[in-house]
Amino acid sequence: MSTTNALVSIDHFRMDFGKTTVIKDLSFSVKKGETFGFLGSNGSGKTTTIRALLGIYQPTSGKLLINGQPYAVNGDVKLGYLPEERGLYKKEKVLDIMVYFGQLKGMSRSQAKNWSLDYLRHVELEAKSTFRLDKLSSGQQQKVQLGIAVMNNPDLLILDEPTKGFDPINRRLLMDIIEEHQQKGATVIFVTHQMEEVERLCDRILLLKDGQRRLYGTVDDVKDEFGTVVLEVVSDYPIPANEKLYSIERKEGKVTTLQPKANLLMIQRSLTSSGVTYTRFELKRPSLDDIFVKVYGGTTEEKSYYA
Amino acid sequence: MHNLGTVVRFEVSRTLKKKSFWIAALAVPIIVGLVGAVIYFSNKTTDTQSKNLANEHYSLGVTDNSHLIVPEFLKAVGAVQMSDKTTGQAAVKSGKIDAYFYYPTEISKQPVEVYGKDVGLFKNSRYQELADQLLKQSISSTTNPSVRSILQSTVSYNQTTFTSKGEVDKGFLKLIAPGIFLVLFYFMIATFGNQILTSVTEEKENRVIEMILATIKPTTLLVGKLFSLIILALIQMFVILLPTIAGYFLFKNQLSLPNFDLSTLPIDPVAITLGAVIFIVSYLMYTAILMTLGAAMPTAKEAGGFFGAVMALTFGPLYAAPLFITSPDSLIVQILSYFPLTAPIPLLLRNAVGNLPLVPALISITILIITTIFVIRIGVRIFRFGALEYSRKLSLKEIIGRRS
Numbered sequence: 001m002s003t004t005n006a007l008v009s010i011d012h013f014r015m016d017f018g019k020t021t022v023i024k025d026l027s028f029s030v031k032k033g034e035t036f037g038f039l040g041s042n043g044s045g046k047t048t049t050i051r052a053l054l055g056i057y058q059p060t061s062g063k064l065l066i067n068g069q070p071y072a073v074n075g076d077v078k079l080g081y082l083p084e085e086r087g088l089y090k091k092e093k094v095l096d097i098m099v100y101f102g103q104l105k106g107m108s109r110s111q112a113k114n115w116s117l118d119y120l121r122h123v124e125l126e127a128k129s130t131f132r133l134d135k136l137s138s139g140q141q142q143k144v145q146l147g148i149a150v151m152n153n154p155d156l157l158i159l160d161e162p163t164k165g166f167d168p169i170n171r172r173l174l175m176d177i178i179e180e181h182q183q184k185g186a187t188v189i190f191v192t193h194q195m196e197e198v199e200r201l202c203d204r205i206l207l208l209k210d211g212q213r214r215l216y217g218t219v220d221d222v223k224d225e226f227g228t229v230v231l232e233v234v235s236d237y238p239i240p241a242n243e244k245l246y247s248i249e250r251k252e253g254k255v256t257t258l259q260p261k262a263n264l265l266m267i268q269r270s271l272t273s274s275g276v277t278y279t280r281f282e283l284k285r286p287s288l289d290d291i292f293v294k295v296y297g298g299t300t301e302e303k304s305y306y307a
Numbered sequence: 308m309h310n311l312g313t314v315v316r317f318e319v320s321r322t323l324k325k326k327s328f329w330i331a332a333l334a335v336p337i338i339v340g341l342v343g344a345v346i347y348f349s350n351k352t353t354d355t356q357s358k359n360l361a362n363e364h365y366s367l368g369v370t371d372n373s374h375l376i377v378p379e380f381l382k383a384v385g386a387v388q389m390s391d392k393t394t395g396q397a398a399v400k401s402g403k404i405d406a407y408f409y410y411p412t413e414i415s416k417q418p419v420e421v422y423g424k425d426v427g428l429f430k431n432s433r434y435q436e437l438a439d440q441l442l443k444q445s446i447s448s449t450t451n452p453s454v455r456s457i458l459q460s461t462v463s464y465n466q467t468t469f470t471s472k473g474e475v476d477k478g479f480l481k482l483i484a485p486g487i488f489l490v491l492f493y494f495m496i497a498t499f500g501n502q503i504l505t506s507v508t509e510e511k512e513n514r515v516i517e518m519i520l521a522t523i524k525p526t527t528l529l530v531g532k533l534f535s536l537i538i539l540a541l542i543q544m545f546v547i548l549l550p551t552i553a554g555y556f557l558f559k560n561q562l563s564l565p566n567f568d569l570s571t572l573p574i575d576p577v578a579i580t581l582g583a584v585i586f587i588v589s590y591l592m593y594t595a596i597l598m599t600l601g602a603a604m605p606t607a608k609e610a611g612g613f614f615g616a617v618m619a620l621t622f623g624p625l626y627a628a629p630l631f632i633t634s635p636d637s638l639i640v641q642i643l644s645y646f647p648l649t650a651p652i653p654l655l656l657r658n659a660v661g662n663l664p665l666v667p668a669l670i671s672i673t674i675l676i677i678t679t680i681f682v683i684r685i686g687v688r689i690f691r692f693g694a695l696e697y698s699r700k701l702s703l704k705e706i707i708g709r710r711s
Contacts, residue, residue: 054521056691073523081521087514104522148518 007032007077007156007187008053013062015048015211022048024211026062030204035178035188037198037219039288040208041296046191047084047160049208054081054158066156078105080154080181084161084191086145090134094125094144097133098151105152112151119147123173139170146174150181157181160191175201195288205288207295214295223285230290231258231267234280245270249290257290341623365405365424367437368395373410375454377445384437396422400473408438418463425468435464486659488582491544492651496593496621499540503594504610506532507601507690525691529602529683533594540590575661581668582658588672589651592679593621596648599686617648624652635662644671647678 006029015023023045030036040046051057053064055071064070067077088097095116102112120126123143128136133144142165150157159178163171178201182188190202198205199219207215207222215222231246232255233239239248239256245267246258260267260283268281286294367386369376381388387404389395395407399422406424411417419442423434439462446458467475507529510516519528596617604610624631624643631640631653644653644667654671657663 051517056517056520073521079521081518083517083521085514085517088518089510089515090513101518101522104519145518 005031007067008036008189009063009065009068010049010053011063011065013049013052013064014060015045015052015057016060022211023052026208026211026213028206028213028216030187030189032187033185034203035182035190035201037202037205038189038191038208039193039195039198039205039215039292041193041292044208045211046208050081050083050158050160050189050191054079077156078152078154080149080151080157080186082146082149082159082162084164086142086165088133088141088145088148091132093130094120094133094136095129098144098148101148102151107152115151116147119151120144123147138165139167142166143170143173146177150177153184154181154186156189157186158189158191161193162190163192163194163197171197193292195292199288207292209295215291219288222291223288229260229283230286231260231264232256232280232282232284233258233271233278235271235276235278237276237278239271239276240274242267242270250293365433366403368398368404368407369410369441370395370408371410372412373414375414375445375449375457376410376441377448380441380444384441392420399424400469402471402473406434406437408434408441410438410442414442414462415457415460418465421464421466423466423468425470431466431468434468435466438464486582486655488586489652489655489659492586492589492655493622495540495544495590496618499536499543500593500597500618501611501614502539503536503597504601504614505607506536507598508604508607508610511602512606520691526687529598529687529690532598533591533683536594537590577665578658578661581663581665582655584672585651585654585658585668585675588675588679589655592647592675592682593617593651595679595682595686599682599689602686602690620648622652624649625656627653628656631656632660632662645674647674650675 008030010029011027013023013026014021026045026049038046038049048057049064052059053066053071066075066079069075071077071079089100092100095113098116098119099109099112102115103109107115117126117129120129125136125140125143128140133141136144146162149159157178162174162178166174175197178188178190182201188201190198192198202219204218205215205222206213217225230249234254235256236254239251239258241248243261245262246260248256249259250257258267264281264283271278364385367384368389369381369386370389370392371381378388386408389398389407392409395404395409398404399407402424407422409420409422411419419438421434421438423431425431426433442462443458446454449455469475510519597614600613600617601607601610604613627639627643630637631643634640635657640653640657643649644657644663650671654663654668658668
C-alpha cells in the first residue's frame, strides 16, 4: 500500500468486539487534499473504523495513523468530525453550543462567535442563533452539527453519513459546504452508502464488505475495472427474457438495465420482433450504485488498484 | 383505557428484569438492617455508658447550703465538704479536684451549680448525673413530705466545665464551626448528587459524546465536569446562605430572632482545618463515584437505582451517630471511619465532637484521596469505553477487560 503523501494511513487494522470480528484486516490510505469515499452497507464496519482512527475505540490490532501519528486531540492536524450518531446539547442555545465547540477546537470566544454567526447566516439559521437547540427541526439541528464539524477550517474532515436526515435542498447546501472545504485544501473522508454524492465529490473510494476491503481506487478506475458496460432501455413494454442475447439486471419503472451478451443490433432486432418499442436504447457504464448492489449481491471478487 | 393492562404488565415485567431495580430495592432493607443492628448496639452502649458515668469515681468537693444531702452519701463517693462556692470553683479551675457541686439554700427556686474538669463533651455529663443522683437519693431517704415534694418539681442544674488551662469550656458551641462541614457535606450531596449523575448520562442520552471525545481528552472532560460541579454546588450553597444571613442581620430585631454573638464561638483551627479537608476530599470522592456511575449507565433513569444505593451507603452511618460520639474506639466505628464509602459521615461527626485524633484522621484522609484518584481513573476508563454504549450499561468484566 502506498502511503506517500498520505494524511491517513490504516495498516492491517482488525477490530473484535468480544467474539465478533467487525473488521478483519483492513489497509488503505487517504492522501492529503483528496476526498475519499468510504463506502459500505449498514453494519459493514465504516463507523467502527473511523472511531478506531480517532482513538475512541482501541483496535484489536493494526496501525491507524493521522499524519504518521495515532490521533491526538491536541495534535498538529485540525480535525472536523461529524459522527453518524448525531446529537448536541439539546437544552442549550444554538450559538452557545457552537461557541463552546469552537473554543474546544482552539478558537477564541470572539472568533468562535463571529464564525458561528457567519455560518448560521450562510445556512439561513441566523434568526435561530438564540433558540434552544431542541426548538429547531431535526434538519436545522443537522446543519448546526455540520457547522460545528467544519469549524476552525479543519485539515481533515470526516463526515459519517452526512446527508442523513437532509432534504434535497439542504443536501445540496451540504455538498456546497463540503466542496468549499475541499477547495480550501481539506482532506475529506466521506463515509456513506449514498453513491450519488460519492460520484460527485470523491477522488477515490473504498468499498467495505464483511469487514474487508472489496473495492479500492479512483471512481473511474473502479467503474472501468469492475463493471462491464450495461444497456439501458426505456420502454412502456416489459422486456422479455432472452438469455442468449442479454440478462436483465434491474428494472425500475420504465427503465430496464440489461447485461448484453450479443451485439446491440441483434438485441434491437430481437426486441422489435417481440413488439417492444422503446424511447431510449443506450449503452452505459455502471454507476457506483450498480457496483454497490452487485458487490452486496455477493457476486464480486475483490478488486484492488492500489494494493 | 384500552390496553392499560398490557402497558402495566409490560412496564412492571421489564422493570423487574432490571438489575438496577433489585440493587436499589435490596440496598435499602440491607442497609436499614445493618444500621438497625448498629443502632441497637449503639443504644445499648450509650445506655450502659450513661449509667456508668454516674458511678465513675473522681475527686469531688461539695457545698450543701440546702442541707438536704445525706453526709453518708457524700462520704460514699469520697466527696469533701467545702465551705464556700468560690473555694470550690477555684479548686476545680486549678485542677486540685475534678468536680465541685454547690447545692443552694432553696433547691426548688435556685439552680444547683456543677463545676467540673473538661473530660469531653459527652463524658462531662457525669458530673450532673452524680449531682442529681446524690440529691434524689438524699430526698428519697427522708420522710418529710415538704422535702419529698421537691422530687415532684423540676430541679435545674447549671454546669460549667473548665479546660486544662482553667478556661471555661464552651461545650456545644465547640461543635458549631467544625460541624458546619458535616452539614455542608450532607447538603451538597443531597441536593447536588443527582445533578452530578445526570451531567454525564445527559451527554450520552443527547448523543453528543462522540463529538466531544474527538475534540477533547476524556480525562479533561471528566475532571472539568468534576470541578464545574463543585463550583456550581458552592454557588448553590451561597445562593441559599447569603440571603439567609443577610435576612438575619436585617430583620433580627423585627422578627425577635435570637442574638448570636459570633465572637464567643470557639474556633479550633486544627478541627476546622481537618473538617475542611475531610469535607473537600469526601465531596470529591462522591462526585467522582457518581460521575463514574453516570458514565457506566446508558440513561439517568437507569443510574437512579444505583444512585439510591450510593446515597444509602453515604448517609446510612448517620443512624449510628450516637456510637461515633460515645464509642469512637469501638470496632464498628473504626471500620466505618476507615472504609472510604462510609467514612465521610463518621469522620466529620467525630471531628465535630472532638474525638477524632489527628493520626487516624490523616490515615482516613489518605485513604479517601487514594480512593478518589482510583475512582477518577476508573471513571475515565468507563467514560472512554462506555461513552458510546448508548443503550446498555458496561459490565465490570468489560471495563476491566478492555485494553487501554
